[in-house]
Amino acid sequence: MTRQEIRQAIIDILADIAPDEDTANLKDDVSLRDQLGLDSMDFLDIVMELRKRYNVEVPSSDYPQLATMTSCLDYLSPKMA
Amino acid sequence: MPVHYDVLIIGAGMSGLGAGIRLAHYGRKVCILDRHYLWGGLNSFYRLKGYRFDVGLHAMTNFVPRGTRNAPLTKLLRQLRIDYDELDLRPQQMSATWFPGKRLRFTNDFAFFESEVAEQFPAQADAFRRLVKHVMEYDALNLATPEFSAREVVSGFLSDPLLIEMLFCPLFFYGSAVENDMDFGQFVIMFKSIYCEGLARPTEGVRRVLRVLMEKYKGLGGELRMKSGVRRLEVAGSKVTEVVLDSGERLTADTVFSSAGYPETLGLLSDYVPGSEGPTQGQLSFMESIDVLTKEPRELGYEFTIQFFSTTEKFHYQKPEELVDVRSGVICCPNNFCYDRPLDDNLMRVTSLANHGRWAALPPEEYHESKVRWHGLVLDEVVKIVPDFRPFVKFTDIFTPKTVRKFTGHVNGAVYGSPVKFKTGRTRLDNLFLCGTDQGMLGIVGALLSGISMANMHVLQQA
Numbered sequence: 219m220t221r222q223e224i225r226q227a228i229i230d231i232l233a234d235i236a237p238d239e240d241t242a243n244l245k246d247d248v249s250l251r252d253q254l255g256l257d258s259m260d261f262l263d264i265v266m267e268l269r270k271r272y273n274v275e276v277p278s279s280d281y282p283q284l285a286t287m288t289s290c291l292d293y294l295s296p297k298m299a
Numbered sequence: 300m301p302v303h304y305d306v307l308i309i310g311a312g313m314s315g316l317g318a319g320i321r322l323a324h325y326g327r328k329v330c331i332l333d334r335h336y337l338w339g340g341l342n343s344f345y346r347l348k349g350y351r352f353d354v355g356l357h358a359m360t361n362f363v364p365r366g367t368r369n370a371p372l373t374k375l376l377r378q379l380r381i382d383y384d385e386l387d388l389r390p391q392q393m394s395a396t397w398f399p400g401k402r403l404r405f406t407n408d409f410a411f412f413e414s415e416v417a418e419q420f421p422a423q424a425d426a427f428r429r430l431v432k433h434v435m436e437y438d439a440l441n442l443a444t445p446e447f448s449a450r451e452v453v454s455g456f457l458s459d460p461l462l463i464e465m466l467f468c469p470l471f472f473y474g475s476a477v478e479n480d481m482d483f484g485q486f487v488i489m490f491k492s493i494y495c496e497g498l499a500r501p502t503e504g505v506r507r508v509l510r511v512l513m514e515k516y517k518g519l520g521g522e523l524r525m526k527s528g529v530r531r532l533e534v535a536g537s538k539v540t541e542v543v544l545d546s547g548e549r550l551t552a553d554t555v556f557s558s559a560g561y562p563e564t565l566g567l568l569s570d571y572v573p574g575s576e577g578p579t580q581g582q583l584s585f586m587e588s589i590d591v592l593t594k595e596p597r598e599l600g601y602e603f604t605i606q607f608f609s610t611t612e613k614f615h616y617q618k619p620e621e622l623v624d625v626r627s628g629v630i631c632c633p634n635n636f637c638y639d640r641p642l643d644d645n646l647m648r649v650t651s652l653a654n655h656g657r658w659a660a661l662p663p664e665e666y667h668e669s670k671v672r673w674h675g676l677v678l679d680e681v682v683k684i685v686p687d688f689r690p691f692v693k694f695t696d697i698f699t700p701k702t703v704r705k706f707t708g709h710v711n712g713a714v715y716g717s718p719v720k721f722k723t724g725r726t727r728l729d730n731l732f733l734c735g736t737d738q739g740m741l742g743i744v745g746a747l748l749s750g751i752s753m754a755n756m757h758v759l760q761q762a
Binding site for chain 1: 325326365366368369373374377378380382383751752755759760
């Protein structure tokens with residue numbers, strides 16, 4: 219997947235998890251937690267949706283890599299290439 | 300070979316459905332077992348003489364507007380992928396706590412409640428604000444915090460015993476398994492859920508909530524087997540190896556969740572030693588009446604949604620000596636929420652503390668007569684607080700602790716289960732976990748979050 223495709227995949231997951239938040243206008247370098255009001259249960263869901271949809275494993279020690287859209291893309295691009 | 304599941308869940312109540320939806324969403328082969336023919340557990344529904352009644356649910360607590368961040372309702376909708384509008388939640392009009400000479404009103408606007416406290420108890424206004432600040436800053440979701448007395452904490456802030464009793468009264472009635480006190484963490488959760496957030500009800504009542512959950516669960520491929528009571532859990536070593544149904548059928552599962560309650564679940568274990576459950580048998584049960592009226596309550600001048608009351612200044616939240624304690628109770632008017640259209644029926648529900656042992660010991664020929672007599676005695680007190688609706692009653696149904704025992708399976712008909720809770724859900728067996736009432740999260744929102752968090756912690760995060 220291209221970086222742009224991965225970005226859309228993440229946005230689709232976020233829109234399913236937090237449908238009442240504005241996922242269309244995310245700022246790539248602001249924390250997702252703050253922008254979307256995500257908590258630890260939501261981050262668990264991001265990880266599990268990545269596994270379910272794309273067979274990508276994110277060990278819990280790597281959760282901090284999912285802090286912003288940019289860090290997500292940097293971390294996931296090699297795994298989802 | 301017995302049929303094998305990833306997870307078997309005992310009980311199709313809110314927590315079992317919450318856990319089931321999470322597990323099915325993430326591809327687990329899951330089956331919910333329930334002894335009865337209707338799902339919902341503590342929060343169920345029935346039809347009688349053409350009327351549709353709810354049991355359990357007076358109102359859903361934790362009501363917040365769509366999209367409110369960090370609120371339990373938002374968390375559970377996100378976790379279950381349910382849209383806010385699907386539950387059709389209609390906010391309350393106004394509720395109150397009534398004690399001799401005082402009525403403390405509350406709405407879904409916390410600022411209103413704060414001003415009400417300041418007006419009714421001016422000398423306590425500053426202390427109350429400090430208590431609220433403490434409640435807001437307290438981390439009640441930390442499962443590792445030991446339990447301690449909410450009364451002691453609250454008494455450290457407030458000095459007026461009447462205000463203390465009045466603050467506790469709704470919280471006790473809506474979720475304390477402990478007599479006359481509760482864990483402070485539980486106090487914080489319930490204070491926020493009732494006073495800071497608020498009350499709401501779907502127009503169709505609990506049926507709506509259960510239908511949304513059931514459609515979700517089945518749409519994800521979750522299995523449900525009603526009329527399938529669990530007779531025994533076979534234990535070998537540190538695991539449950541087989542689940543034996545009342546029919547004799549045997550099922551196996553990697554993991555078993557039980558919402559049956561702690562002492563009730565231990566009692567199912569094949570190596571159960573009587574007494575090993577310790578002091579976990581709850582004592583608090585209720586009698587509840589539903590009166591159908593020929594007039595809308597608001598035509599009688601009644602606008603309150605729910606009133607919690609005690610006719611004595613000291614509130615006695617404990618098992619009564621007699622069949623029923625008429626000195627206190629909860630009066631719920633399902634008509635008095637903000638609906639788009641009026642409900643089909645005009646209803647007044649009253650809940651009173653009751654003694655399971657006394658009800659269970661009644662000879663069958665006295666049971667019905669006792670229900671009618673005690674209902675009359677309860678209403679004699681209730682009409683001191685609400686307009687006298689007795690001339691307009693066209694039908695009454697009453698249930699007692701015996702009914703609660705029958706439909707929930709809880710020892711002593713204890714609505715809120717064991718006075719000791721098991722927040723991590725763990726048992727002495729490696730693959731058996733509690734969810735629901737005795738895991739410790741109460742109310743509809745709490746029970747759903749209980750199932751969700753146990754599924755996350757013990758299955759999904761382990762993968």
